[in-house]
Amino acid sequence: MPSDSRISKVQELIYEIRVGEVMKTDPVTVTPQMPMSQLREILREKRISGTPVVKGDTLAGIISIEDFIKWLADREPDCPISEKMSKDVQTLYADEPLTQAVNKFEQYGFGRFPVIDRESQKLRGIITKGAIVEGLLRKLEIDHIEEEQVYRRRIKHFFEDILADRVSLFFRYEVAGQDFKRAGEGASRLKSSLRRLGLDPQIIRRVAIATYEAEMNLIIYTKGGRIRVRVEPQEIVVRVEDSGPGIPDVEKAMQPGYSTAPEWVRELGFGAGMGLTNIRKCASRMGLHSAVGKGTTLNIHIVVENGVTRGTEGIDSAA
Amino acid sequence: MKLKEIEKILGAEIITGAELREKNIEMACGSDLMSDVLSFMKSESLLLTGLTNLQVVRTAEMSDLAAVCFVRGKKPDREIIEMAESKNIPLMTTPLPMFESCGRLYQEGLSGCSEYKR
Numbered sequence: 023m024p025s026d027s028r029i030s031k032v033q034e035l036i037y038e039i040r041v042g043e044v045m046k047t048d049p050v051t052v053t054p055q056m057p058m059s060q061l062r063e064i065l066r067e068k069r070i071s072g073t074p075v076v077k078g079d080t081l082a083g084i085i086s087i088e089d090f091i092k093w094l095a096d097r098e099p100d101c102p103i104s105e106k107m108s109k110d111v112q113t114l115y116a117d118e119p120l121t122q123a124v125n126k127f128e129q130y131g132f133g134r135f136p137v138i139d140r141e142s143q144k145l146r147g148i149i150t151k152g153a154i155v156e157g158l159l160r161k162l163e164i165d166h167i168e169e170e171q172v173y174r175r176r177i178k179h180f181f182e183d184i185l186a187d188r189v190s191l192f193f194r195y196e197v198a199g200q201d202f203k204r205a206g207e208g209a210s211r212l213k214s215s216l217r218r219l220g221l222d223p224q225i226i227r228r229v230a231i232a233t234y235e236a237e238m239n240l241i242i243y244t245k246g247g248r249i250r251v252r253v254e255p256q257e258i259v260v261r262v263e264d265s266g267p268g269i270p271d272v273e274k275a276m277q278p279g280y281s282t283a284p285e286w287v288r289e290l291g292f293g294a295g296m297g298l299t300n301i302r303k304c305a306s307r308m309g310l311h312s313a314v315g316k317g318t319t320l321n322i323h324i325v326v327e328n329g330v331t332r333g334t335e336g337i338d339s340a341a
Numbered sequence: 342m343k344l345k346e347i348e349k350i351l352g353a354e355i356i357t358g359a360e361l362r363e364k365n366i367e368m369a370c371g372s373d374l375m376s377d378v379l380s381f382m383k384s385e386s387l388l389l390t391g392l393t394n395l396q397v398v399r400t401a402e403m404s405d406l407a408a409v410c411f412v413r414g415k416k417p418d419r420e421i422i423e424m425a426e427s428k429n430i431p432l433m434t435t436p437l438p439m440f441e442s443c444g445r446l447y448q449e450g451l452s453g454c455s456e457y458k459r
Binding site: 202203205206209210213223227230231234235238290291292294296297299300303 | 373374375376377378379380384390392394395396397399400402403404405
Protein backbone atom coordinates (compact mmCIF):
# COMPACT_ATOMS: atom_id res chain seq x y z
CA MET A 23 0.00 0.00 0.00
CA PRO A 24 1.45 3.43 -0.86
CA SER A 25 2.50 5.54 2.10
CA ASP A 26 0.08 8.43 1.48
CA SER A 27 -2.93 6.15 1.78
CA ARG A 28 -1.51 4.93 5.09
CA ILE A 29 -1.40 8.52 6.33
CA SER A 30 -5.00 9.14 5.40
CA LYS A 31 -5.83 5.88 7.17
CA VAL A 32 -4.25 7.27 10.35
CA GLN A 33 -6.16 10.51 9.90
CA GLU A 34 -9.34 8.53 9.55
CA LEU A 35 -8.53 6.54 12.65
CA ILE A 36 -7.96 9.54 14.92
CA TYR A 37 -11.53 10.60 14.19
CA GLU A 38 -12.85 7.09 14.55
CA ILE A 39 -11.11 5.88 17.71
CA ARG A 40 -12.39 7.18 21.06
CA VAL A 41 -10.12 8.32 23.87
CA GLY A 42 -11.60 5.57 26.06
CA GLU A 43 -10.28 2.88 23.68
CA VAL A 44 -6.61 3.77 24.01
CA MET A 45 -6.41 5.27 27.53
CA LYS A 46 -4.74 3.39 30.32
CA THR A 47 -7.44 2.25 32.73
CA ASP A 48 -6.85 1.86 36.47
CA PRO A 49 -4.19 4.53 36.53
CA VAL A 50 -1.96 5.05 39.53
CA THR A 51 -3.49 7.79 41.66
CA VAL A 52 -2.61 9.62 44.85
CA THR A 53 -4.78 11.30 47.50
CA PRO A 54 -4.67 15.02 48.27
CA GLN A 55 -3.57 14.27 51.85
CA MET A 56 -0.50 12.25 50.87
CA PRO A 57 2.74 14.02 51.84
CA MET A 58 4.96 15.27 49.01
CA SER A 59 7.86 13.24 50.38
CA GLN A 60 6.05 10.01 49.46
CA LEU A 61 5.51 11.03 45.86
CA ARG A 62 9.04 10.26 44.75
CA GLU A 63 8.75 6.55 45.58
CA ILE A 64 5.47 6.24 43.69
CA LEU A 65 6.75 7.98 40.54
CA ARG A 66 9.95 5.97 40.60
CA GLU A 67 8.37 2.62 41.31
CA LYS A 68 5.60 2.94 38.74
CA ARG A 69 7.92 4.61 36.21
CA ILE A 70 5.55 7.47 35.60
CA SER A 71 6.14 11.19 35.38
CA GLY A 72 2.84 12.37 36.80
CA THR A 73 -0.37 11.15 38.36
CA PRO A 74 -3.96 12.33 38.99
CA VAL A 75 -4.86 13.33 42.51
CA VAL A 76 -8.17 11.77 43.48
CA LYS A 77 -10.48 12.45 46.36
CA GLY A 78 -12.93 9.60 46.71
CA ASP A 79 -13.97 9.06 43.08
CA THR A 80 -13.51 12.58 41.83
CA LEU A 81 -10.52 14.21 40.30
CA ALA A 82 -9.07 16.89 42.57
CA GLY A 83 -5.95 17.79 40.62
CA ILE A 84 -2.83 16.48 38.95
CA ILE A 85 0.73 16.32 40.19
CA SER A 86 3.78 15.84 37.99
CA ILE A 87 7.47 15.24 38.38
CA GLU A 88 8.02 18.94 37.53
CA ASP A 89 5.92 19.94 40.55
CA PHE A 90 7.95 17.57 42.67
CA ILE A 91 11.30 18.92 41.43
CA LYS A 92 10.14 22.48 42.07
CA TRP A 93 9.17 21.52 45.63
CA LEU A 94 12.59 19.92 46.15
CA ALA A 95 14.44 22.89 44.68
CA ASP A 96 12.54 25.35 46.87
CA ARG A 97 13.58 23.29 49.92
CA GLU A 98 10.17 23.72 51.44
CA PRO A 99 9.03 21.59 54.37
CA ASP A 100 6.94 18.49 53.69
CA CYS A 101 3.29 19.23 52.93
CA PRO A 102 0.21 17.46 51.53
CA ILE A 103 0.16 16.98 47.75
CA SER A 104 -2.99 19.13 47.59
CA GLU A 105 -0.86 22.24 48.26
CA LYS A 106 1.45 21.68 45.29
CA MET A 107 -0.79 20.06 42.69
CA SER A 108 -2.35 21.85 39.72
CA LYS A 109 -6.01 22.26 40.52
CA ASP A 110 -7.09 23.66 37.21
CA VAL A 111 -6.88 20.32 35.44
CA GLN A 112 -7.38 19.88 31.70
CA THR A 113 -9.28 16.66 31.09
CA LEU A 114 -10.67 14.64 28.25
CA TYR A 115 -13.92 12.69 28.05
CA ALA A 116 -13.73 8.98 27.32
CA ASP A 117 -16.22 9.33 24.44
CA GLU A 118 -14.27 12.05 22.62
CA PRO A 119 -12.44 11.15 19.40
CA LEU A 120 -8.66 10.87 19.52
CA THR A 121 -8.30 14.01 17.44
CA GLN A 122 -9.44 16.01 20.50
CA ALA A 123 -6.67 14.46 22.54
CA VAL A 124 -4.08 15.16 19.83
CA ASN A 125 -5.19 18.83 19.74
CA LYS A 126 -4.96 19.13 23.51
CA PHE A 127 -1.46 17.67 23.61
CA GLU A 128 -0.43 20.22 21.00
CA GLN A 129 -2.19 23.11 22.71
CA TYR A 130 -0.96 22.57 26.28
CA GLY A 131 2.25 20.60 25.87
CA PHE A 132 1.38 18.39 28.85
CA GLY A 133 2.59 14.82 29.10
CA ARG A 134 -0.76 13.36 30.12
CA PHE A 135 -4.45 14.10 30.51
CA PRO A 136 -6.84 12.44 32.95
CA VAL A 137 -9.86 10.93 31.21
CA ILE A 138 -13.20 11.33 32.95
CA ASP A 139 -16.68 10.03 32.41
CA ARG A 140 -18.95 12.67 30.89
CA GLU A 141 -21.94 11.83 33.09
CA SER A 142 -20.47 10.88 36.44
CA GLN A 143 -17.37 13.10 36.13
CA LYS A 144 -15.43 10.23 37.71
CA LEU A 145 -11.87 9.42 36.71
CA ARG A 146 -11.80 6.58 34.17
CA GLY A 147 -8.19 6.53 33.07
CA ILE A 148 -5.23 8.48 31.81
CA ILE A 149 -4.00 9.17 28.30
CA THR A 150 -0.44 9.79 27.13
CA LYS A 151 1.08 10.34 23.69
CA GLY A 152 2.55 6.86 23.94
CA ALA A 153 -0.91 5.37 24.51
CA ILE A 154 -2.20 7.15 21.39
CA VAL A 155 0.63 5.84 19.23
CA GLU A 156 0.17 2.34 20.63
CA GLY A 157 -3.57 2.45 20.06
CA LEU A 158 -3.13 3.58 16.47
CA LEU A 159 -0.55 0.93 15.72
CA ARG A 160 -2.74 -1.78 17.22
CA LYS A 161 -5.70 -0.68 15.12
CA LEU A 162 -3.63 -0.45 11.93
CA GLU A 163 -2.28 -3.91 12.53
CA ILE A 164 -5.72 -5.39 13.19
CA ASP A 165 -7.09 -3.76 10.02
CA HIS A 166 -4.19 -5.09 8.02
CA ILE A 167 -4.58 -8.63 9.35
CA GLU A 168 -8.32 -8.54 8.69
CA GLU A 169 -7.80 -7.35 5.14
CA GLU A 170 -5.37 -10.15 4.55
CA GLN A 171 -7.66 -12.75 6.09
CA VAL A 172 -10.57 -11.66 3.92
CA TYR A 173 -8.34 -11.90 0.87
CA ARG A 174 -7.09 -15.35 1.84
CA ARG A 175 -10.55 -16.62 2.69
CA ARG A 176 -11.86 -15.42 -0.63
CA ILE A 177 -9.18 -17.17 -2.64
CA LYS A 178 -9.28 -20.29 -0.46
CA HIS A 179 -12.93 -20.85 -1.12
CA PHE A 180 -12.47 -20.28 -4.80
CA PHE A 181 -13.19 -23.91 -5.66
CA GLU A 182 -16.22 -24.15 -3.38
CA ASP A 183 -17.75 -21.01 -4.83
CA ILE A 184 -17.81 -22.27 -8.38
CA LEU A 185 -20.77 -24.46 -9.22
CA ALA A 186 -19.80 -27.05 -11.78
CA ASP A 187 -19.37 -30.78 -12.12
CA ARG A 188 -15.69 -30.25 -12.58
CA VAL A 189 -13.54 -27.22 -11.78
CA SER A 190 -9.97 -26.82 -13.01
CA LEU A 191 -7.49 -24.00 -12.90
CA PHE A 192 -4.87 -23.84 -15.63
CA PHE A 193 -1.51 -22.11 -15.42
CA ARG A 194 1.09 -21.95 -18.15
CA TYR A 195 4.73 -20.95 -17.91
CA GLU A 196 7.13 -20.55 -20.83
CA VAL A 197 10.71 -21.68 -20.26
CA ALA A 198 13.64 -20.59 -22.43
CA GLY A 199 16.46 -23.11 -22.97
CA GLN A 200 19.96 -22.38 -21.59
CA ASP A 201 18.62 -19.42 -19.62
CA PHE A 202 20.18 -20.19 -16.25
CA LYS A 203 19.51 -16.73 -14.88
CA ARG A 204 15.79 -17.29 -14.98
CA ALA A 205 15.91 -20.98 -14.12
CA GLY A 206 13.28 -21.73 -11.51
CA GLU A 207 11.17 -18.69 -12.20
CA GLY A 208 8.29 -20.78 -13.48
CA ALA A 209 8.36 -23.07 -10.45
CA SER A 210 8.64 -20.05 -8.18
CA ARG A 211 5.62 -18.32 -9.69
CA LEU A 212 3.66 -21.54 -9.56
CA LYS A 213 4.57 -22.01 -5.91
CA SER A 214 3.38 -18.50 -4.98
CA SER A 215 0.10 -19.08 -6.80
CA LEU A 216 -0.55 -22.39 -5.08
CA ARG A 217 0.17 -20.76 -1.74
CA ARG A 218 -2.46 -18.14 -2.43
CA LEU A 219 -4.93 -20.90 -3.11
CA GLY A 220 -4.30 -22.06 0.45
CA LEU A 221 -3.05 -25.54 -0.38
CA ASP A 222 -1.30 -27.71 2.16
CA PRO A 223 2.34 -26.53 2.42
CA GLN A 224 3.67 -30.09 2.01
CA ILE A 225 1.68 -30.57 -1.22
CA ILE A 226 2.93 -27.22 -2.49
CA ARG A 227 6.48 -28.24 -1.66
CA ARG A 228 6.18 -31.47 -3.64
CA VAL A 229 4.72 -29.67 -6.66
CA ALA A 230 7.39 -26.95 -6.44
CA ILE A 231 10.34 -29.35 -6.21
CA ALA A 232 9.08 -31.58 -9.03
CA THR A 233 8.36 -28.58 -11.27
CA TYR A 234 11.72 -27.01 -10.49
CA GLU A 235 13.61 -30.18 -11.43
CA ALA A 236 11.61 -30.48 -14.64
CA GLU A 237 12.23 -26.81 -15.42
CA MET A 238 15.97 -27.34 -14.91
CA ASN A 239 15.82 -30.23 -17.39
CA LEU A 240 14.18 -27.97 -19.99
CA ILE A 241 16.89 -25.37 -19.49
CA ILE A 242 19.82 -27.80 -19.47
CA TYR A 243 18.86 -30.16 -22.27
CA THR A 244 16.37 -28.44 -24.58
CA LYS A 245 15.88 -25.24 -26.52
CA GLY A 246 13.00 -24.48 -24.21
CA GLY A 247 9.45 -25.55 -23.62
CA ARG A 248 6.42 -24.95 -21.50
CA ILE A 249 5.02 -26.00 -18.18
CA ARG A 250 1.29 -26.44 -17.96
CA VAL A 251 -0.35 -26.95 -14.62
CA ARG A 252 -3.89 -28.10 -13.96
CA VAL A 253 -5.13 -27.62 -10.43
CA GLU A 254 -8.27 -29.45 -9.38
CA PRO A 255 -9.61 -29.98 -5.87
CA GLN A 256 -8.34 -33.57 -5.79
CA GLU A 257 -5.27 -33.50 -8.01
CA ILE A 258 -2.55 -31.29 -9.42
CA VAL A 259 -1.07 -32.24 -12.78
CA VAL A 260 2.10 -30.63 -14.07
CA ARG A 261 2.78 -31.26 -17.77
CA VAL A 262 6.23 -30.32 -19.04
CA GLU A 263 6.72 -30.31 -22.79
CA ASP A 264 9.55 -29.48 -25.15
CA SER A 265 10.16 -29.93 -28.85
CA GLY A 266 13.47 -31.71 -28.76
CA PRO A 267 16.03 -33.15 -28.91
CA GLY A 268 14.25 -36.02 -27.10
CA ILE A 269 15.63 -38.81 -24.91
CA PRO A 270 17.12 -41.80 -26.81
CA ASP A 271 16.82 -44.24 -23.88
CA VAL A 272 14.04 -43.32 -21.46
CA GLU A 273 14.66 -46.31 -19.21
CA LYS A 274 18.31 -45.36 -18.78
CA ALA A 275 17.41 -41.71 -18.18
CA MET A 276 15.18 -42.80 -15.32
CA GLN A 277 18.06 -44.56 -13.53
CA PRO A 278 19.33 -42.65 -10.49
CA GLY A 279 22.76 -41.17 -11.20
CA TYR A 280 22.60 -41.54 -14.96
CA SER A 281 23.42 -38.21 -16.56
CA THR A 282 24.47 -36.72 -19.86
CA ALA A 283 24.88 -33.25 -18.41
CA PRO A 284 27.95 -31.22 -19.41
CA GLU A 285 30.43 -30.09 -16.79
CA TRP A 286 29.14 -26.50 -16.56
CA VAL A 287 25.75 -27.81 -15.42
CA ARG A 288 27.39 -29.84 -12.66
CA GLU A 289 29.15 -26.72 -11.46
CA LEU A 290 25.73 -25.17 -10.88
CA GLY A 291 24.74 -28.00 -8.55
CA PHE A 292 22.68 -29.97 -11.06
CA GLY A 293 23.22 -32.60 -13.69
CA ALA A 294 23.98 -35.47 -11.32
CA GLY A 295 21.29 -37.64 -12.78
CA MET A 296 18.92 -37.21 -9.86
CA GLY A 297 16.31 -34.96 -11.47
CA LEU A 298 13.84 -37.56 -12.72
CA THR A 299 14.36 -39.65 -9.59
CA ASN A 300 13.46 -36.62 -7.48
CA ILE A 301 10.42 -35.89 -9.57
CA ARG A 302 9.22 -39.47 -9.21
CA LYS A 303 9.71 -39.22 -5.45
CA CYS A 304 7.51 -36.11 -5.26
CA ALA A 305 4.82 -37.42 -7.61
CA SER A 306 1.92 -39.73 -6.91
CA ARG A 307 2.21 -40.86 -10.52
CA MET A 308 4.54 -39.91 -13.35
CA GLY A 309 4.62 -40.47 -17.08
CA LEU A 310 7.53 -39.79 -19.44
CA HIS A 311 7.18 -40.00 -23.20
CA SER A 312 9.93 -39.05 -25.59
CA ALA A 313 10.73 -39.28 -29.27
CA VAL A 314 14.20 -38.39 -30.53
CA GLY A 315 14.05 -35.36 -32.79
CA LYS A 316 10.48 -34.61 -31.77
CA GLY A 317 10.44 -33.90 -28.09
CA THR A 318 9.58 -35.01 -24.60
CA THR A 319 6.45 -34.86 -22.50
CA LEU A 320 6.57 -35.39 -18.76
CA ASN A 321 3.38 -35.70 -16.75
CA ILE A 322 3.58 -35.31 -12.99
CA HIS A 323 0.45 -36.16 -11.00
CA ILE A 324 0.17 -35.17 -7.38
CA VAL A 325 -2.93 -36.33 -5.58
CA VAL A 326 -4.35 -34.06 -2.91
CA GLU A 327 -5.74 -36.43 -0.33
CA ASN A 328 -7.84 -33.99 1.66
CA GLY A 329 -8.95 -31.93 -1.28
CA VAL A 330 -7.51 -28.56 -2.18
CA THR A 331 -9.91 -26.39 -0.24
CA ARG A 332 -9.31 -28.19 2.99
CA GLY A 333 -5.62 -27.36 3.06
CA THR A 334 -4.17 -26.58 6.47
CA GLU A 335 -4.69 -23.14 7.95
CA GLY A 336 -1.02 -22.64 8.68
CA ILE A 337 0.15 -21.11 5.45
CA ASP A 338 3.52 -19.65 6.30
CA SER A 339 3.82 -15.99 5.63
CA ALA A 340 7.14 -16.15 3.82
CA ALA A 341 6.64 -15.03 0.25
CA MET B 342 18.76 -23.94 17.72
CA LYS B 343 18.33 -20.30 16.86
CA LEU B 344 19.94 -18.68 13.82
CA LYS B 345 21.89 -16.33 16.08
CA GLU B 346 23.44 -19.32 17.90
CA ILE B 347 24.53 -20.78 14.56
CA GLU B 348 25.99 -17.38 13.67
CA LYS B 349 28.06 -17.55 16.86
CA ILE B 350 29.17 -21.18 16.57
CA LEU B 351 30.35 -20.69 12.99
CA GLY B 352 31.74 -17.20 13.55
CA ALA B 353 29.50 -16.33 10.62
CA GLU B 354 28.42 -13.04 9.17
CA ILE B 355 24.77 -12.59 8.26
CA ILE B 356 24.57 -11.20 4.72
CA THR B 357 20.83 -10.73 4.63
CA GLY B 358 17.93 -11.51 6.95
CA ALA B 359 19.54 -10.28 10.18
CA GLU B 360 16.05 -9.53 11.48
CA LEU B 361 15.39 -13.29 11.44
CA ARG B 362 18.15 -14.04 14.00
CA GLU B 363 15.55 -15.47 16.38
CA LYS B 364 14.34 -17.96 13.77
CA ASN B 365 14.44 -21.57 14.87
CA ILE B 366 16.59 -23.97 12.88
CA GLU B 367 15.62 -27.57 13.47
CA MET B 368 18.35 -29.34 11.49
CA ALA B 369 21.06 -28.88 8.90
CA CYS B 370 22.63 -30.43 5.84
CA GLY B 371 25.83 -29.76 3.93
CA SER B 372 25.78 -30.20 0.15
CA ASP B 373 26.93 -28.71 -3.12
CA LEU B 374 24.54 -30.83 -5.10
CA MET B 375 21.21 -29.05 -5.34
CA SER B 376 19.42 -32.16 -6.57
CA ASP B 377 20.38 -33.90 -3.33
CA VAL B 378 19.14 -30.92 -1.35
CA LEU B 379 15.81 -31.02 -3.20
CA SER B 380 15.60 -34.75 -2.67
CA PHE B 381 16.27 -35.22 1.00
CA MET B 382 16.42 -31.96 2.89
CA LYS B 383 13.42 -31.24 5.05
CA SER B 384 11.68 -27.90 5.39
CA GLU B 385 12.89 -25.50 8.10
CA SER B 386 16.47 -26.68 7.88
CA LEU B 387 19.79 -24.93 7.29
CA LEU B 388 21.79 -25.57 4.11
CA LEU B 389 25.57 -25.31 4.26
CA THR B 390 27.07 -25.06 0.79
CA GLY B 391 30.13 -23.99 -1.14
CA LEU B 392 28.05 -22.97 -4.16
CA THR B 393 27.11 -19.32 -4.58
CA ASN B 394 24.73 -19.14 -7.51
CA LEU B 395 21.07 -18.26 -7.98
CA GLN B 396 20.13 -21.92 -7.99
CA VAL B 397 21.06 -22.20 -4.33
CA VAL B 398 18.45 -19.61 -3.39
CA ARG B 399 15.91 -21.13 -5.78
CA THR B 400 16.50 -24.52 -4.23
CA ALA B 401 16.08 -23.06 -0.74
CA GLU B 402 12.85 -21.45 -1.88
CA MET B 403 11.40 -24.64 -3.37
CA SER B 404 12.36 -26.77 -0.39
CA ASP B 405 11.15 -24.23 2.21
CA LEU B 406 14.61 -24.12 3.80
CA ALA B 407 15.08 -21.90 6.85
CA ALA B 408 18.46 -20.39 5.91
CA VAL B 409 21.60 -20.83 3.80
CA CYS B 410 25.19 -20.56 5.01
CA PHE B 411 28.07 -20.30 2.52
CA VAL B 412 31.27 -21.97 3.71
CA ARG B 413 34.95 -21.01 3.28
CA GLY B 414 34.16 -17.29 3.33
CA LYS B 415 32.31 -17.29 0.01
CA LYS B 416 30.00 -14.39 -0.69
CA PRO B 417 27.23 -14.35 -3.29
CA ASP B 418 26.59 -11.57 -5.84
CA ARG B 419 24.19 -8.70 -5.28
CA GLU B 420 21.59 -10.37 -7.51
CA ILE B 421 21.57 -13.50 -5.35
CA ILE B 422 21.32 -11.51 -2.15
CA GLU B 423 18.40 -9.56 -3.55
CA MET B 424 16.55 -12.72 -4.49
CA ALA B 425 17.06 -14.18 -1.01
CA GLU B 426 15.84 -10.94 0.49
CA SER B 427 12.66 -11.02 -1.56
CA LYS B 428 12.03 -14.62 -0.51
CA ASN B 429 12.76 -13.96 3.17
CA ILE B 430 15.60 -16.47 3.23
CA PRO B 431 18.51 -15.46 5.49
CA LEU B 432 21.98 -15.84 3.97
CA MET B 433 25.21 -16.03 5.95
CA THR B 434 28.86 -16.74 5.33
CA THR B 435 31.41 -18.48 7.53
CA PRO B 436 35.19 -18.56 7.11
CA LEU B 437 35.17 -22.26 8.15
CA PRO B 438 35.37 -25.00 5.53
CA MET B 439 32.43 -27.37 4.99
CA PHE B 440 33.57 -30.26 7.18
CA GLU B 441 34.40 -28.07 10.14
CA SER B 442 31.19 -26.05 9.86
CA CYS B 443 29.10 -29.22 9.89
CA GLY B 444 31.20 -30.74 12.66
CA ARG B 445 30.87 -27.77 14.97
CA LEU B 446 27.11 -27.51 14.54
CA TYR B 447 26.67 -31.26 15.04
CA GLN B 448 28.82 -31.13 18.15
CA GLU B 449 26.60 -28.38 19.53
CA GLY B 450 23.56 -30.61 19.09
CA LEU B 451 22.06 -29.62 15.74
CA SER B 452 20.55 -32.71 14.05
CA GLY B 453 21.07 -33.89 10.52
CA CYS B 454 18.12 -34.11 8.13
CA SER B 455 18.07 -37.91 8.04
CA GLU B 456 17.94 -38.43 11.81
CA TYR B 457 15.60 -35.62 12.74
CA LYS B 458 12.24 -36.71 14.17
CA ARG B 459 9.43 -34.21 14.43
